Amino acid sequence: MDRVKLRVLGISFNQVHTDAYALILAQENGPYRLPVIVGSAEAQSIAIKMEGIIPPRPMTHDLFVSFAHAFGVTLRSVFIYKFESGIFSAELTFSDGDRTIVLDSRTSDAIAIAIRTQTPIYTTMSILKNVGFVSENTEDEVEDEVDIANDISNDTDSDFPISARTVDNEDEDNARFEPKIENLAVEELERRLSKLIDDENYEEAARVSEILKKKRGE
Numbered sequence: 001m002d003r004v005k006l007r008v009l010g011i012s013f014n015q016v017h018t019d020a021y022a023l024i025l026a027q028e029n030g031p032y033r034l035p036v037i038v039g040s041a042e043a044q045s046i047a048i049k050m051e052g053i054i055p056p057r058p059m060t061h062d063l064f065v066s067f068a069h070a071f072g073v074t075l076r077s078v079f080i081y082k083f084e085s086g087i088f089s090a091e092l093t094f095s096d097g098d099r100t101i102v103l104d105s106r107t108s109d110a111i112a113i114a115i116r117t118q119t120p121i122y123t124t125m126s127i128l129k130n131v132g133f134v135s136e137n138t139e140d141e142v143e144d145e146v147d148i149a150n151d152i153s154n155d156t157d158s159d160f161p162i163s164a165r166t167v168d169n170e171d172e173d174n175a176r177f178e179p180k181i182e183n184l185a186v187e188e189l190e191r192r193l194s195k196l197i198d199d200e201n202y203e204e205a206a207r208v209s210e211i212l213k214k215k216r217g218e
Contacts, residue, residue: 003079003122006034008115011047023111025080025121032128033135034080036088040203042108047206049115055202061112072096078110080123083131186215 009026021043025034038046045061058066068075073096082089088107093100114121189212196205 002125004028004030004032004125004128006080006121006123008046008050008111008121009033011038011043011050023108025111025123027128027132031134031136032132034123034128034132036107036111038108042106042112044203044206045112046108046115048202049112051206051209053197053202053205053209055197055200057200061109061116064113065116068094075113075117075119076100078105078114078119078121080107080110080121080127083127186212189215 005028006025007028009024011021011023020037020039023036023038023043023046025036027033045059048055048059055062065075073094076093076095078090078092080088080090090105090107090110092103092105092110092113094103095101111121113119189208193205193208193212196202196208
């Protein structure tokens, strides 16, 4: 089975599903993009690592990596080998130098571990052609690709049913008078980021961190 190498391109809140996020995997040196819908916990874990945020306490995927390293076990590869009934399946290949073991995994967990260990991620060209989409965007042009992924309602890596997001009138009124976070000063954004990390709200912290980078021209 031919393997195609992928890289993590971006992650964003999914407007179609509640508590779900669109993770975009990009074909290395190729035009295909693979959207994977992940839950909020997995999205949080992936986002804080991508943004370089260090939590005050290790998260589950951090603990897993530390445990493996403590016993001399290395993650060699992540392989997204199947897409069936709207669910991606992945396998992790581990080695301790003497033995090689392959374990089944949810794709979101596999990617959260892979980005912590700089482990290559692969899939098949068949999956890319059947589930992915072609994009001519550069690596910096993620938002349009996330919008495409948000329109794909069946590609879910979740273990539970996903329903449409609803907002009551009180939430709408509060949102109407809440200033856009993009319009806040750098100092206020830094204060918010610090508090969000203290509160372990890493999803929002990752978003604020990204806005700070843009304001600073990083």
